[in-house]
Structure formats: C-alpha cells, structure tokens
Amino acid sequence: MKKAVVLVSGGIDSSTCCAIAAHEEYTIYAMSFMYGQRHSVELESARRIANAFNAADHRIVNIDLRAFGGSSLTSEMEVPKDRTTDDENEIPSTYVPARNTIFLSFATGWAEIIDCCDIFIGVNAVDYSGYPDCRGEYIAAFETMANLATKNGIEGKKLTIHTPLISLSKADIIKLGIKLGVDYSITHSCYDPDNDGNACGRCDSCIIRRKGFEAAGVPDPTRYTN
Amino acid sequence: MKKAVVLVSGGIDSSTCCAIAAHEEYTIYAMSFMYGQRHSVELESARRIANAFNAADHRIVNIDLRAFGGSSLTSEMEVPKDRTTDDENEIPSTYVPARNTIFLSFATGWAEIIDCCDIFIGVNAVDYSGYPDCRGEYIAAFETMANLATKNGIEGKKLTIHTPLISLSKADIIKLGIKLGVDYSITHSCYDPDNDGNACGRCDSCIIRRKGFEAAGVPDPTRYTN
Numbered sequence: 001m002k003k004a005v006v007l008v009s010g011g012i013d014s015s016t017c018c019a020i021a022a023h024e025e026y027t028i029y030a031m032s033f034m035y036g037q038r039h040s041v042e043l044e045s046a047r048r049i050a051n052a053f054n055a056a057d058h059r060i061v062n063i064d065l066r067a068f069g070g071s072s073l074t075s076e077m078e079v080p081k082d083r084t085t086d087d088e089n090e091i092p093s094t095y096v097p098a099r100n101t102i103f104l105s106f107a108t109g110w111a112e113i114i115d116c117c118d119i120f121i122g123v124n125a126v127d128y129s130g131y132p133d134c135r136g137e138y139i140a141a142f143e144t145m146a147n148l149a150t151k152n153g154i155e156g157k158k159l160t161i162h163t164p165l166i167s168l169s170k171a172d173i174i175k176l177g178i179k180l181g182v183d184y185s186i187t188h189s190c191y192d193p194d195n196d197g198n199a200c201g202r203c204d205s206c207i208i209r210r211k212g213f214e215a216a217g218v219p220d221p222t223r224y225t226n
Numbered sequence: 227m228k229k230a231v232v233l234v235s236g237g238i239d240s241s242t243c244c245a246i247a248a249h250e251e252y253t254i255y256a257m258s259f260m261y262g263q264r265h266s267v268e269l270e271s272a273r274r275i276a277n278a279f280n281a282a283d284h285r286i287v288n289i290d291l292r293a294f295g296g297s298s299l300t301s302e303m304e305v306p307k308d309r310t311t312d313d314e315n316e317i318p319s320t321y322v323p324a325r326n327t328i329f330l331s332f333a334t335g336w337a338e339i340i341d342c343c344d345i346f347i348g349v350n351a352v353d354y355s356g357y358p359d360c361r362g363e364y365i366a367a368f369e370t371m372a373n374l375a376t377k378n379g380i381e382g383k384k385l386t387i388h389t390p391l392i393s394l395s396k397a398d399i400i401k402l403g404i405k406l407g408v409d410y411s412i413t414h415s416c417y418d419p420d421n422d423g424n425a426c427g428r429c430d431s432c433i434i435r436r437k438g439f440e441a442a443g444v445p446d447p448t449r450y451t452n
Contacts (some may be wrong), residue, residue, distance in 0.1 A: 064288045068336040098335030101375045105331045109324030110294040138374040145367035149327045149359045 003056075003116035004162075005138030008032050011189045012209060013122035016177035020164045021120045022053040023180050029114060031107055032059040035099075036066035041197040045188040052183065057114075061106055065096060065179045068131050070144065081192075081202040100133035104161065108146045111159060117152065120162045126169055137165050150222045156220055170212030178218060185221035194225055201226035227253045229282075229342035230388075231333045236259050236271030237415045238435060239348035240393055243402035244279050246390045247346045249406050254281040255340060257333055259324075260294035267423040271414040278409065283340075287332055291322060307418075307428040326359035327368065329332030330387065332371045337385060343378065346388045352395055353434050365389050406445060411447035420451055427452035 008014045021028055030050035032043055039207035043060060050058040094197050100123065108118045113114035123134040132138060143161045152159050177184065189209040199206050201224035213220035230252035235238045247254055256276035258269055268385040269286060276284040302346045326349065333345045358364060378385050391399050403410065415435040416425035425432050429451035439446035 052385070059293050062288070062290045063294045067285050067287045068332075068339050095377075096335075098331050098339040098372075098375060098379070101331040101334060101372070102328065105324050105327040106294075108327060109291070109322075112295050112323040132377060133375045135374070138371070140370035141367070141374050144328070145364070145371045146324075148361070148364040148367050149324060151321075151323070151358060 001025060003027050003029055003114060004118040004120050005029045005031055005111045005114075005116055006044040006055075007107055007122070008046045008049055008058075009122075010042035010049060010176070010187060011080050011122075011205070011211065012184065013124055013173060013203070014046075015122075015184070015187045016180070017120050017122035017165060017175050018049055018053050018055075019177055019180035019182045021118075021162070026118060026120075028053050029116065030055040031102060031110060031112065032058070032060045033106070034060055034062045035096075036106045039188070039191050039193055041193055042188040043224065044197075045186055046187040049182075052186070059110065063102065063106075065099070065102070068097075073204075080204065082207075084215060088101075093126055095131055098133070100131075100138075104142055104146070108159065111187075112150045114150060117157050117159050118162060119159065120164070122165050123163050124165050124169065124170075124173070126157040134166075136166055141165070142143075148175065153164035169215070170208055170217070174212050174216040174218055178216075179194055183214075184218075189222070190201070198223045198225045200224070227251060228344065229253050229255055229340060230344040230346050231255045231257055231342055232281075232346040233329055233333055233348070234275055234284075235348075236268035236273075236275060236413060237431070238396070238403070238410065238413055238438065239350055239399060240272075241275045241348075241408050241410070241413045242399050242406070243346050243348035243391060244275055244281075244341045245288035245403055245406035245408045247344075247388070248279040252344060252346075255277050255336065255342065256284040257329075257336060258284070258286045258289045258326075259329060259332070260286055261322075262290065265414070265417050265419055267419055268414040270423075271412055272317060274412040275408075278407075278412070285336065288365075289329070289332075289441075291325070293335055293408075294323075298341040306430065307426070308433075321357055324359070326364075327356075328451045330368055330372070334385065338376045338378060338400075344385050344388060345384050345385065346390070348391050349389050350391050350396075350399070351393065360392075362389070362392055365392070376401065393439070400442040400444055402436050415448070424449045424451045426450070 004021045008030045032046040189205045191203040230247045234256045258272040415431045418428040
C-alpha cells in the first residue's frame with residue numbers, strides 16, 4: 001500500500017482529509033503539532049481520528065511557536081469573538097505566521113525518512129481566505145520547493161502535496177466526511193475552549209463550524225458553552 | 227536601520243554570514259535551533275557570535291527533529307569519520323531531512339512578526355554538494371514560496387533570502403570573515419565533540435574546517451582530540 005503523511009489537527013478539515021486519504025487507499029502516517037496553542041485539547045481529537053483511520057503511526061511534534069508569538073493562538077493576545085466576515089482580505093489575529101509552512105516542512109522531512117511521496121493537508125481557501133498560506137498558489141510553490149529540498153527530488157521521485165478540500169465549502173466538507181465515515185463528535189474546532197474542552201461558540205472557528213453543520217443539514221455534535 | 231533575521235548555528239559559515247549582515251548595516255536578529263543535535267555545544271558558540279555582532283535579539287527555538295530521526299546528527303546512528311569526498315553526489319548520513327526548510331520556515335515566521343524583509347543563511351554549495359537543501363535553485367524556490375506564505379507577500383513587500391556564501395570556498399569564507407572581524411576561536415564545527423566540547427578532528431565537518439584554515443593560510447584555533 002502507498003503511504004501518505006497526513007497533517008491531522010483534530011478539526012473538521014484535517015479529519016475529513018484523513019478520511020479521503022484512507023478512502024484513496026493510502027496507509028496513514030498522521031502528524032500533529034504541539035505548538036503552544038491554547039486549544040491543545042485538539043490533539044486528543046487528532047489521536048482519536050488517527051486511530052479511527054488505522055494510522056500506521058502518529059507523531060506529535062513539539063515545536064515552539066510561542067518563541068516568537070505574534071498570534072492570538074499562541075500568545076496572551078485575545079482570541080477575537082463574534083467577528084463578522086465583512087472584510088474578506090483582513091488577516092485575523094488567529095493567523096500564526098508561517099504555520100502551514102512549518103507544518104509542511106516537518107511533514108516533508110518525515111515523508112523523506114519513511115520513503116513516502118504523498119502529503120495530505122486540509123487547507124481550505126474558502127473559509128480561510130484571510131490566511132495567505134491556505135491558497136493554491138502557495139501550496140504549488142511549496143511543492144516545487146520541497147522537491148528541490150530533498151533527496152526525493154534528486155532521486156527523481158516526486159513529492160505531491162494533496163489539498164483535496166481547498167475549494168470546498170464547509171458544508172460540502174462535512175457532507176463528504178459523513179459519506180466517508182468521519183465521526184465529527186470526536187473532532188475539535190474551537191480556538192478558545194474552556195477547561196473541560198467545551199467550545200466557546202463565538203470564535204471564528206466555532207462560527208464557521210456551526211454554520212457548516214447548519215448548511216450541510218447535519219446535526220452538530222459539538223458541546224458549545226455559548 | 228534595516229533588520230535581518232540571521233540563522234546562526236555557531237559554525238564558520240553562519241558566523242561569517244552574521245558578520246556580513248552586520249557589515250551591510252543590518253540590525254541582527256539571530257535565530258538558532260536546539261533540534262536534538264548531538265553537538266548542541268554549538269549553541270554556546272551561536273550565543274557568543276550573536277553577542278559579538280550586537281544582535282538586538284537572539285532566539286533559540288526548541289524543535290523536535292528527533293521525533294522522526296533519519297540522520298546521524300539526531301539519532302543513534304554513527305557519525306561517519308575519515309570519509310573521503312570521492313563521491314560528490316553521495317548524501318551523507320549527517321544530512322538532516324528538510325532541516326534548512328524547517329529552519330528557514332521559522333525564520334520566515336519570525337521575520338513576519340518583527341516586520342523584517344531579509345533573512346541570511348550561510349548555506350554553501352561547495353562543501354555541502356551532497357545536501358540538496360544547500361543549492362541555489364532550492365533557495366530561490368524557498369524565497370518564492372515564502373513570499374506567497376506570508377502577509378508580506380500580500381502587502382507587496384518582498385522577503386529576500388540572502389546566501390552570501392553559497393559559491394565561496396571554505397578558505398575564502400574564512401579570509402572574508404577575518405577581514406570582517408569574526409573571532410573563529412569562539413565558533414564550533416564538529417558533529418561529534420567530546421564532553422568538554424573538543425572537536426573530534428575526523429568527522430566531515432572537522433575535515434572541511436581543518437582544510438579550510440590550511441588553504442586560507444590562517445592558524446586554526448580549534449582544539450582537536452585527533
């Protein structure tokens with residue numbers, strides 16, 4: 001069987017992405033990151049998703065994004081609540097500079113070591129239009145760079161970065177995931193959960209999640225405090 | 227003054243690179259990595275070099291490259307000794323998959339946060355011809371990707387990755403560094419130092435260092451055990 005490194009955060013998108021890779025008959029090598037995020041409860045969701053799709057391995061990499069701050073996800077800055085999406089081009093404070101580049105770089109290293117030519121990442125250009133590193137042109141440039149960065153490139157193998165969700169709406173992602181057997185009750189989206197892991201219901205991520213389930217016509221299994 | 231993020235490992239190349247950035251009147255923001263390398267004594271050299279060039283800040287980022295192994299620098303594999311350079315295209319076991327990509331990704335994130343458009347990295351395509359991520363075409367591809375990955379790109383600023391040493395011989399690097407005031411006695415190169423930080427004299431890095439000082443006609447200040 002073909003191997004795939006799948007970046008699994010434990011949210012809706014990466015969980016669905018994992019289901020797609022499994023459906024395409026890849027053996028899953030799940031990779032998650034402990035990066036000082038205030039919502040590290042998501043890693044428990046990542047673990048459950050990796051198990052649900054029979055991952056051959058699941059590595060949780062410790063990285064120190066707090067070392068340079070700059071985002072409300074990794075610092076003392078407030079997570080914004082009840083934001084409207086009036087300004088499509090505004091980059092929210094939850095944006096973590098170079099996060100996807102750092103995550104994909106680790107995935108590239110691991111892929112090289114386990115002799116794997118396929119990486120799956122659940123980026124989405126629809127809901128995260130304000131994040132520069134969720135766009136197709138960025139992913140294409142990363143793929144080009146990664147093929148020059150590694151032995152794979154020199155040995156004539158081609159590393160492919162798969163982004164099966166990039167143009168899907170959240171509702172379509174949820175509908176697809178349900179078809180592929182994702183149990184969304186074990187996923188986590190909230191940027192600012194309470195100590196019991198309950199979702200705040202008001203951060204961008206909760207708002208997008210709620211609307212997604214509503215638009216998909218699927219009951220939302222999340223416990224919200226608001 | 228212009229800011230530059232300079233990747234400083236504490237070796238000859240990155241120290242000289244730091245001197246070049248200082249000479250070009252950049253304010254230095256030094257960045258180093260604790261990545262499970264067996265030669266972490268190099269970080270003390272990095273600290274001294276950052277001080278010597280009046281760095282405005284020096285961040286040592288903890289990252290977990292041991293999480294996926296695959297290199298003799300980060301695992302129990304033996305560091306190769308007394309290697310000859312017969313096979314130019316051979317990738318040695320000291321190669322750490324995706325290391326420069328991971329380092330540059332962190333530098334890209336920090337640069338974005340401190341509003342800096344210049345990153346310096348002391349890669350060298352002459353001595354490290356076997357490392358895919360030391361080639362000019364790789365660096366160019368990284369730069370393209372990084373400009374798409376970040377706010378900088380969107381806001382019309384251009385991030386530049388400077389590689390002033392890429393085509394220099396080790397002897398030329400040392401001669402340039404001495405002209406620019408680098409104190410090489412505080413630098414460290416050995417991949418496999420003893421507990422007191424003395425260089426083994428036999429790993430690739432020691433061999434290249436020794437030959438470099440010899441070719442430059444400059445006394446080598448290193449304490450070698452062999």
